[in-house]
Amino acid sequence: MSASSENSPRSLSGDDADGSFIRRIAEGVAARSPRAIGRAITIVEEGGPQADQLLTILDEAAPASDALTLGITGTGGAGKSTLAGRLVSCFRSAGHRVGLIAVDPSSPISGGAVLGDRIRMMRHACDPDVVIRSMASRGRLGGLSAATASAARIMKAAGCHPVLIETVGVGQAEFDIVRLADLTMLVMAPGLGDDIQAMKAGLLELTDMLVVNKGDLAGADILMREMEPIAHDRGKPLLKVSAKDGSGVDDLVREVFSLFRGMAESGRLEARRQRSSDAEALDWALEMAREELSQLLENQPDELKNCSPKKRAEAALFLLKTLKATM
Amino acid sequence: MQPVRKGRILIGKPGLDGHDRGAKVVARALSDAGFEVIYTGIRRTPEEIAAAAVQEDVDAVGISLLSGAHNVLFPAVLKALAAVGLGSVPVLGGGVIPDEDIPGLKALGIREIFTPGTPLSAVTEAFERAVTEYRQSEGR
Numbered sequence: 001m002s003a004s005s006e007n008s009p010r011s012l013s014g015d016d017a018d019g020s021f022i023r024r025i026a027e028g029v030a031a032r033s034p035r036a037i038g039r040a041i042t043i044v045e046e047g048g049p050q051a052d053q054l055l056t057i058l059d060e061a062a063p064a065s066d067a068l069t070l071g072i073t074g075t076g077g078a079g080k081s082t083l084a085g086r087l088v089s090c091f092r093s094a095g096h097r098v099g100l101i102a103v104d105p106s107s108p109i110s111g112g113a114v115l116g117d118r119i120r121m122m123r124h125a126c127d128p129d130v131v132i133r134s135m136a137s138r139g140r141l142g143g144l145s146a147a148t149a150s151a152a153r154i155m156k157a158a159g160c161h162p163v164l165i166e167t168v169g170v171g172q173a174e175f176d177i178v179r180l181a182d183l184t185m186l187v188m189a190p191g192l193g194d195d196i197q198a199m200k201a202g203l204l205e206l207t208d209m210l211v212v213n214k215g216d217l218a219g220a221d222i223l224m225r226e227m228e229p230i231a232h233d234r235g236k237p238l239l240k241v242s243a244k245d246g247s248g249v250d251d252l253v254r255e256v257f258s259l260f261r262g263m264a265e266s267g268r269l270e271a272r273r274q275r276s277s278d279a280e281a282l283d284w285a286l287e288m289a290r291e292e293l294s295q296l297l298e299n300q301p302d303e304l305k306n307c308s309p310k311k312r313a314e315a316a317l318f319l320l321k322t323l324k325a326t327m
Numbered sequence: 328m329q330p331v332r333k334g335r336i337l338i339g340k341p342g343l344d345g346h347d348r349g350a351k352v353v354a355r356a357l358s359d360a361g362f363e364v365i366y367t368g369i370r371r372t373p374e375e376i377a378a379a380a381v382q383e384d385v386d387a388v389g390i391s392l393l394s395g396a397h398n399v400l401f402p403a404v405l406k407a408l409a410a411v412g413l414g415s416v417p418v419l420g421g422g423v424i425p426d427e428d429i430p431g432l433k434a435l436g437i438r439e440i441f442t443p444g445t446p447l448s449a450v451t452e453a454f455e456r457a458v459t460e461y462r463q464s465e466g467r
Contacts, residue, residue: 035412038384046332111333112358118379119368125375132382136363138332 026057044150058157067161071181076169078189079213081120083243097129099155099163106136144176178206190219215242333361334386334458339376344394360451377407386458392422417457
């Protein structure tokens with residue numbers, strides 16, 4: 001893509017029907033055009049045939065990627081965004097081109113969202129090798145948005161390694177990130193009751209490394225002492241950092257890459273990516289089945305008319321059988 | 328059910344003043360109106376705002392300024408946006424802006440100027456119109 005066509009406002013608009021628009025976008029992504037990357041992520045966010053077409057082209061162009069996908073999760077206020085900003089700086093000084101996806105919640109009422117993670121990233125705003133995208137969760141409950149995996153794929157296709165994914169501030173049942181990312185760190189901070197939350201949440205079991213942030217605060221050492229036996233029992237690295245003053249972040253980056261290398265060498269990385277892609281396929285299938293089933297229900301088959309609430313299980317079975325018969 | 332997607336808006340604050348209450352109120356109102364609003368925080372250069380607008384692929388840009396430098400910085404934002412290929416994205420401005428400066432800013436391409444006392448509904452409606460027109464013209 002030439003610079004002039006990239007800068008012409010209409011060249012990246014989606015008004016053609018022959019698919020050349022999507023091919024131009026895919027080429028632009030590979031050529032690392034910021035405009036094309038931005039458009040591409042919007043396209044996968046909106047879903048539909050154009051999204052499928054784009055992802056297919058990108059998969060064909062670069063089927064396997066060695067790029068690390070790094071998940072950053074933890075309760076709200078633990079300092080995920082600030083830490084992500086620090087990590088970006090570290091990866092940049094090591095010469096990496098970095099992608100960062102920051103997910104914030106959508107309002108279930110208006111569908112709108114205020115996405116404020118860039119506030120902590122602006123020092124990277126004009127660096128062409130830092131690709132940042134804010135995403136709203138859009139009704140999805142797992143701490144990510146449905147298109148996060150696709151957005152990460154686009155960033156990898158645009159040469160980003162690693163791609164950082166910062167989740168919505170998680171509560172207790174939001175494990176999507178663990179599946180999507182190659183490696184996930186759980187960020188905790190003193191004063192948030194995180195030790196107890198983490199024990200409840202199951203994120204302790206599922207994440208790959210435990211990070212105590214706000215290491216400059218007085219309570220950090222207490223939290224470290226509480227987390228030490230837990231980390232030890234589960235064989236997980238535990239690190240203390242301060243995203244505010246940057247201390248410990250270099251060690252964290254070294255640990256991330258050493259874990260990642262270990263996974264790649266032992267074959268665990270491949271197994272994990274396979275599981276993740278299986279789970280993604282299952283997700284798609286469930287989503288499709290949900291649509292089909294809703295349509296079946298809407299058409300109100302006679303068998304379901306006046307079905308008493310007690311017979312819900314029967315009705316569900318009937319729906320499944322009908323779906324199977326139509327396949 | 329997923330609400331219909333209305334669009335993405337970047338709210339930026341160029342210049343040196345640190346008063347972003349207005350920008351935050353507008354960001355919240357636009358979110359309540361169903362937009363996804365990316366807020367950049369205070370003291371951003373026009374180039375930073377333009378780079379963020381490209382990465383976030385927004386349908387409109389809102390800029391707020393209370394320092395009096397609007398005649399310099401608003402045109403600088405337009406120029407920075409054009410330089411990254413976003414010359415056609417609608418830009419709306421707000422802040423403490425004297426009436427006599429408004430025609431000049433509009434002539435340069437700032438679509439609307441909101442001064443203190445403008446009802447929030449007027450602001451969100453203006454963004455709605457701007458985003459709809461932009462998305463239509465871009466074939467989105």
